[in-house]
Amino acid sequence: MSDRPDVVVVGSGIAGAAVACRLAPDLAVTLVEREPTPGLHATGRSAAMLNETSGDPVVCALATASRPFLADPPPELGLAAPLLGPRGLLWVGGDGTGDQLEALVAKAPWAAHRVDRAGARELVPSLADGPTAAGGVHEPGAMTIDVAALLDGYLRAFRAAGGDLRLSAEVARCTRTAGSGGWRVEAGPHRLTAPLVVNAAGAWANAVAAGAGLSALGLQPMRRTAALVAAPDEVAAWPMVMDVAGRWYAEPETGGLLISPADETPMEPGDPRPEELDVALAIDLVNDALGLELRSVRRAWAGLRTFTPDRVPVAGPHPDDPSFVWLVGQGGSGIKTSPALAAVVHDLVVGGRDVPHDLSPARFV
Numbered sequence: 060m061s062d063r064p065d066v067v068v069v070g071s072g073i074a075g076a077a078v079a080c081r082l083a084p085d086l087a088v089t090l091v092e093r094e095p096t097p098g099l100h101a102t103g104r105s106a107a108m109l110n111e112t113s114g115d116p117v118v119c120a121l122a123t124a125s126r127p128f129l130a131d132p133p134p135e136l137g138l139a140a141p142l143l144g145p146r147g148l149l150w151v152g153g154d155g156t157g158d159q160l161e162a163l164v165a166k167a168p169w170a171a172h173r174v175d176r177a178g179a180r181e182l183v184p185s186l187a188d189g190p191t192a193a194g195g196v197h198e199p200g201a202m203t204i205d206v207a208a209l210l211d212g213y214l215r216a217f218r219a220a221g222g223d224l225r226l227s228a229e230v231a232r233c234t235r236t237a238g239s240g241g242w243r244v245e246a247g248p249h250r251l252t253a254p255l256v257v258n259a260a261g262a263w264a265n266a267v268a269a270g271a272g273l274s275a276l277g278l279q280p281m282r283r284t285a286a287l288v289a290a291p292d293e294v295a296a297w298p299m300v301m302d303v304a305g306r307w308y309a310e311p312e313t314g315g316l317l318i319s320p321a322d323e324t325p326m327e328p329g330d331p332r333p334e335e336l337d338v339a340l341a342i343d344l345v346n347d348a349l350g351l352e353l354r355s356v357r358r359a360w361a362g363l364r365t366f367t368p369d370r371v372p373v374a375g376p377h378p379d380d381p382s383f384v385w386l387v388g389q390g391g392s393g394i395k396t397s398p399a400l401a402a403v404v405h406d407l408v409v410g411g412r413d414v415p416h417d418l419s420p421a422r423f424v
C-alpha cells in the first residue's frame with residue numbers, strides 16, 4: 060500500500076468501484092470510502108434494472124453501451140453466475156399519453172415496441188382500464204442486475220490489479236501540493252498524495268469539491284422510496300410495470316413485488332428513511348393500476364438519486380482544474396450505466412481523449 064498512488068478515487072459505490080476497476084490495470088489507484096463497507100448508499104438501495112428506454116436519450120445510450128459488459132462481464136470480475144436475469148419491462152399509459160409512449164420507442168426502437176391494451180394484458184392480465192387506456196410499450200430484453208455481485212466483481216478485479224481500497228476513510232480535504240501539481244488528500248487516518256482525484260462521492264460530491272476549494276455542480280439529491288410487499292404468486296411471471304407519467308412502478312422480486320411511488324423529494328446528502336405516506340401512496344397507485352389488493356409491507360427503504368440540472372451524468376474534468384475529475388449525477392441509472400461511464404473516465408485519464416460534451420461538466424459553464 061503506497062500513500063503516493065497515481066489516482067485517488069473518492070467513494071466506493073458502483074461509480075467509484077467501476078472506475079477504480081477500470082483504471083487499476085494501467086495506474087496505481089487508491090479507492091477511499093467513508094463507510095466501513097462499500098455500496099451502503101444509493102448503490103445498495105436500487106431497483107437493479109437494466110433497460111434502454113428510461114431517462115434522457117444520453118442515459119439510454121449509456122445503458123445500451125453498458126449492456127455487452129453486463130451481459131458478458133470480463134473474467135477478471137470472477138463472477139460465478141450471470142449478472143443479468145430475464146425480467147422485461149412494460150410501460151403503461153392512460154388517456155393522452157400516446158406521445159410519451161411513442162417517445163419511449165423512439166429512444167430505443169431495437170429494444171422496445173408499442174403494444175395495445177390487449178397486448179399489455181397478455182403480459183399483466185389484471186391491468187386496470189384507466190392506466191392502460193393508451194396501451195403500452197414493451198421492452199422484452201430489460202433485465203435485472205445482480206448489483207451486489209457487480210460491485211463485488213468490480214472490487215475483486217480492482218484488488219487483483221493491485222488496487223488499494225481504504226474503508227472508514229472520509230475525505231475531509233484535498234489541498235494542492237506545492238510545486239508538483241498534485242493533491243494531498245486527507246482521508247480519515249490516511250494522508251495520500253496523487254496527481255489526480257476522481258470524485259465519485261454520489262450525493263456528497265459537491266462537499267468533496269468544496270473540500271478541494273473548487274466550485275460545485277448543480278447537483279440535487281432526491282429521495283426515492285421503495286417497498287417490498289407480499290403479492291400473489293402469479294406476479295413472479297410479470298415484467299416490471301412502469302407508469303409512463305412517472306407516478307409509480309412495480310417489479311416482481313423474490314418475496315413479492317417491489318413497488319415505488321417514483322417520488323423525487325429534494326434532500327440534503329444523508330441517509331434517508333422511507334416515509335409511511337410514500338409507501339401508502341405506492342400501495343394505492345399500484346393496486347389501482349394493477350388490479351391487486353396489496354397490503355402487507357415486508358420491508359421499506361429509501362435512497363438518494365442525485366441529478367444534475369439536465370439529468371444527464373457528469374464524467375469529466377473540473378473546468379477550473381483538470382486534475383479533479385467528476386463522476387457524478389447518475390440519478391436513477393448509475394448501476395446500468397456504470398461500465399460505460401467508467402470507460403469514458405478511463406479514456407480521459409489513460410487515453411488522453413476528450414470526454415463527450417454531453418457528459419462534460421463544461422456544459423454547465
Ligand SMILES: Cc1cc2nc3c(=O)[nH]c(=O)nc-3n(C[C@H](O)[C@H](O)[C@H](O)COP(=O)(O)OP(=O)(O)OC[C@H]3O[C@@H](n4cnc5c(N)ncnc54)[C@H](O)[C@@H]3O)c2cc1C
Binds near residue numbers: 105262285386388
Ligand atoms: C430506489 C432506487 C432505485 C434505483 N433503481 C435503479 C435501477 O433500476 N437501475 C440503475 O441503474 N440505477 C438505479 N438507481 C440509481 C443508482 O442506485 C445510483 O445511480 C447509483 O447507485 C449511484 O452510485 P454512486 O456510486 O454514484 O453513489 P453511492 O452508491 O451513493 O456511492 C457514493 C459513495 O461515496 C461515499 N462518500 C461520500 N462522501 C465521501 C467522502 N467525503 N469520503 C469518502 N467517501 C465518501 C459514500 O459513503 C458512498 O459509499 C436507483 C436508486 C434508488 C435510490
